[in-house]
Amino acid sequence: MILIEKGTIFTVTKGIIKNGNILIGNNGRIKKISKDKIDAKAKKINAEGKLVFPGFIDAHTHLGLYALEGGVESMDGNEMTNPSTPGMRAIDAINPGDPAFKDALSAGITMIFTGPGSGNVIGGQSVIIRTFGKTIEEMIIKNPAGVKCAFGENPKRVYTEKHQLPTTRMGTAKVFRETLAKAKEYAEKKNKKKKPPFNLDMEALFPVMQHKLPLRIHSHRADDILTAVRIAKHEFGLDLVIEHGTDATKIREVLAKEKVPVVAGPLLDTSPKVETSSSSFSTPALLDKAGVLTALMTDHPVIPIQCLPLQAGLVAYHGGAGEENTLKMITINPARILKIDKEYGSLEEGKVADLSIYSKHPFSSTAKAELVIANGNIVYER
Amino acid sequence: MYKIIAEKIFDGTKIIKNATILFDESGIKYVGKGNKEKAENTFRAKFATPGFIDISSGIGLKEESLGRIEGNDLNEEINPITPELLALDGINPYDESFPKAVKGGVTASFVLPGLSNNIGGRGAIIHNSGNTIKDMTIKSPFGMRFSVNSIPKSIYIPQKKMPMTRMGSAYLIREALYKAKEYGEKKKKQFSMQEESLLPVLKGRQKAFFAALRADDIATSIRITKEFNLNTVMTFAIESDLVLDIIKENKIPVAFGPVILSRFEIELKHLSPKVPATLIENGVETAIISGHPLYPAEFLRIQLGLIIAEGISAEKALATVTSAPAKILGMKKYGIIKKGAMPDLVLFDGDPWETKTAIKNVFINGKLIQ
Numbered sequence: 001m002i003l004i005e006k007g008t009i010f011t012v013t014k015g016i017i018k019n020g021n022i023l024i025g026n027n028g029r030i031k032k033i034s035k036d037k038i039d040a041k042a043k044k045i046n047a048e049g050k051l052v053f054p055g056f057i058d059a060h061t062h063l064g065l066y067a068l069e070g071g072v073e074s075m076d077g078n079e080m081t082n083p084s085t086p087g088m089r090a091i092d093a094i095n096p097g098d099p100a101f102k103d104a105l106s107a108g109i110t111m112i113f114t115g116p117g118s119g120n121v122i123g124g125q126s127v128i129i130r131t132f133g134k135t136i137e138e139m140i141i142k143n144p145a146g147v148k149c150a151f152g153e154n155p156k157r158v159y160t161e162k163h164q165l166p167t168t169r170m171g172t173a174k175v176f177r178e179t180l181a182k183a184k185e186y187a188e189k190k191n192k193k194k195k196p197p198f199n200l201d202m203e204a205l206f207p208v209m210q211h212k213l214p215l216r217i218h219s220h221r222a223d224d225i226l227t228a229v230r231i232a233k234h235e236f237g238l239d240l241v242i243e244h245g246t247d248a249t250k251i252r253e254v255l256a257k258e259k260v261p262v263v264a265g266p267l268l269d270t271s272p273k274v275e276t277s278s279s280s281f282s283t284p285a286l287l288d289k290a291g292v293l294t295a296l297m298t299d300h301p302v303i304p305i306q307c308l309p310l311q312a313g314l315v316a317y318h319g320g321a322g323e324e325n326t327l328k329m330i331t332i333n334p335a336r337i338l339k340i341d342k343e344y345g346s347l348e349e350g351k352v353a354d355l356s357i358y359s360k361h362p363f364s365s366t367a368k369a370e371l372v373i374a375n376g377n378i379v380y381e382r
Numbered sequence: 383m384y385k386i387i388a389e390k391i392f393d394g395t396k397i398i399k400n401a402t403i404l405f406d407e408s409g410i411k412y413v414g415k416g417n418k419e420k421a422e423n424t425f426r427a428k429f430a431t432p433g434f435i436d437i438s439s440g441i442g443l444k445e446e447s448l449g450r451i452e453g454n455d456l457n458e459e460i461n462p463i464t465p466e467l468l469a470l471d472g473i474n475p476y477d478e479s480f481p482k483a484v485k486g487g488v489t490a491s492f493v494l495p496g497l498s499n500n501i502g503g504r505g506a507i508i509h510n511s512g513n514t515i516k517d518m519t520i521k522s523p524f525g526m527r528f529s530v531n532s533i534p535k536s537i538y539i540p541q542k543k544m545p546m547t548r549m550g551s552a553y554l555i556r557e558a559l560y561k562a563k564e565y566g567e568k569k570k571k572q573f574s575m576q577e578e579s580l581l582p583v584l585k586g587r588q589k590a591f592f593a594a595l596r597a598d599d600i601a602t603s604i605r606i607t608k609e610f611n612l613n614t615v616m617t618f619a620i621e622s623d624l625v626l627d628i629i630k631e632n633k634i635p636v637a638f639g640p641v642i643l644s645r646f647e648i649e650l651k652h653l654s655p656k657v658p659a660t661l662i663e664n665g666v667e668t669a670i671i672s673g674h675p676l677y678p679a680e681f682l683r684i685q686l687g688l689i690i691a692e693g694i695s696a697e698k699a700l701a702t703v704t705s706a707p708a709k710i711l712g713m714k715k716y717g718i719i720k721k722g723a724m725p726d727l728v729l730f731d732g733d734p735w736e737t738k739t740a741i742k743n744v745f746i747n748g749k750l751i752q
Contacts, residue, residue, distance in 0.1 A: 071646075268642070270674065273449070310737065313737030366687045
């Protein structure tokens with residue numbers, strides 16, 4: 001058991017508790033949060049004058065698939081030999097030895113969503129993992145956790161160079177629609193116990209067809225976002241999350257009405273492409289105000305994973321989202337998008353004890369995490 | 383005449399509390415405690431600093447929000463030795479990065495060609511505001527880009543050209559410098575643009591900006607520097623703390639950065655805010671760079687926070703983007719706030735390096751830009 005005493009607790013869902021105490025049970029869960037003194041036989045951590053936050057969650061990264069300090073040899077994010085590869089599994093590429101996992105922990109990031117890149121129209125199966133562990137098996141929280149898809153410039157660029165379909169947005173939509181149509185047929189056969197000839201790619205899309213997994217669709221331009229909604233939701237009735245959503249502010253009312261969440265970012269970079277030209281720190285605030293469930297991403301390695309809270313600081317103070325709402329965008333909102341909010345994303349009794357202790361607000365450029373606890377254990381100490 | 387009343391003024395070396403700055407377009411007229419002189423406009427701020435200077439930048443050469451061809455003029459990848467190129471000819475004053483940089487308090491940039499070529503070309507010191515490159519230019523041509531790292535190799539191996547090894551890179555630089563030296567000594571010359579471009583570097587009148595990341599590449603850069611008696615500045619210099627002794631011994635300034643960058647290449651393995659902190663603590667003339675577009679120039683100031691978190695004082699951190707880069711570039715009137723200095727100024731509502739802080743006003747050449 002661990003007892004954190006006298007800290008300012010940012011619960012995220014139940015306000016800020018000043019001079020609060022948190023008791024963590026041996027099952028790795030939060031046993032008690034209280035303003036009053038807790039008596040327990042436990043390892044005591046004095047958090048007087050310090051700030052306690054839920055473990056941060058980055059809902060869109062490529063962490064482990066582009067292991068740092070590795071160069072070309074460790075680039076395993078895009079199997080760009082076929083524009084539709086739903087059968088690819090991120091867990092087969094993630095290197096738990098990637099030094100970026102330590103970087104993540106050092107900034108209080110205890111959970112990430114990571115997966116294939118945007119080179120293919122359908123890239124493969126992403127996963128929710130903890131940011132520590134020797135093997136991928138012990139890191140997995142949910143696998144698969146979504147199927148990566150991509151619209152816009154990236155798949156076009158990759159396959160134009162290869163003189164293959166898709167070289168236009170129409171081609172991308174065709175690949176996407178055709179794969180989903182086949183997956184629908186495959187799923188219908190399976191549901192009628194008509195055992196279709198085994199197909200690994202179609203098997204990967206089966207849980208999507210059953211609404212057990214969302215499509216995670218990379219799209220920047222407003223029309224690309226709407227193409228994603230049109231095909232995935234309107235034509236096939238599937239769940240989807242918009243990734244990046246750089247231009248999403250233009251159609252934020254539509255996204256709010258359609259209940260399509262957005263994982264926004266990366267923002268602390270130079271806009272690299274035509275389709276990212278409307279990149280702005282105020283996008284998350286505008287989406288949030290319009291009622292779109294919004295989380296922030298580093299898109300690691302685009303922005304280093306440890307800069308998730310720093311980037312959030314600029315969203316909060318410059319983008320107009322404010323401290324409280326922005327904190328949600330790296331805790332409870334990504335947990336909701338990832339559908340793990342019953343267990344993670346805020347400091348509440350009964351939830352898994354993932355938290356960090358800072359002496360300064362993590363949105364500050366001079367802040368450093370002092371102690372990080374995940375699954376009830378101390379996993380990082382400065 | 384404009385007046386600034388600030389709670390803190392960083393003058394390039396120290397912080398002056400509760401003081402006043404008077405200036406017009408011709409320069410800074412007064413810095414000190416209270417001044418009763420009337421001004422047409424008075425600005426109040428928590429913090430005032432000289433305009434930030436971002437050196438070794440690609441701003442305007444690799445433009446934001448444009449394609450890989452349309453907006454990319456950073457590297458002429460046809461020949462690893464191209465000293466005759468001028469950054470000035472590739473800079474687009476309408477790159478959207480310029481207004482953003484100004485918004486972030488970065489008033490001047492030293493723009494250099496990219497790292498693809500072993501000798502990349504000559505740079506330009508510019509203001510980040512203006513309609514034409516002529517309006518923006520402070521000094522051009524200025525300096526020469528040398529590149530001693532893996533990038534030229536990665537460019538020329540697929541072209542089946544030298545360099546495909548580090549030996550090749552050093553050979554090409556040496557050969558170009560020897561030829562230029564010989565050219566300079568000849569009385570009757572047949573005009574050579576390449577050699578003409580290198581002559582001011584050989585004479586030490588123009589600085590050599592070596593881009594190296596690994597310690598051994600920094601050492602190679604300094605070895606070549608000594609062979610030809612160059613006036614060298616190390617740029618990027620990720621592993622510079624590992625060869626601190628030779629950097630100090632040869633009094634080499636370091637333009638370090640970017641501080642915020644994924645270590646996606648093996649040569650970035652050592653990247654940490656601890657490195658510039660070590661350089662500064664050891665008295666090395668250190669500037670912090672954005673490496674734009676690797677990291678946006680607009681947020682140069684945020685990188686200072688990471689160095690301050692390593693125990694460096696606010697004054698020393700602020701100097702890395704003001705007086706230190708100005709000194710490295712030999713621009714005596716820039717990067718400082720004192721009588722007679724350039725009226726490039728930035729006003730903040732808090733500590734300049736903090737995410738929470740907003741930039742209230744930016745002055746370039748004494749004109750209110752923002």
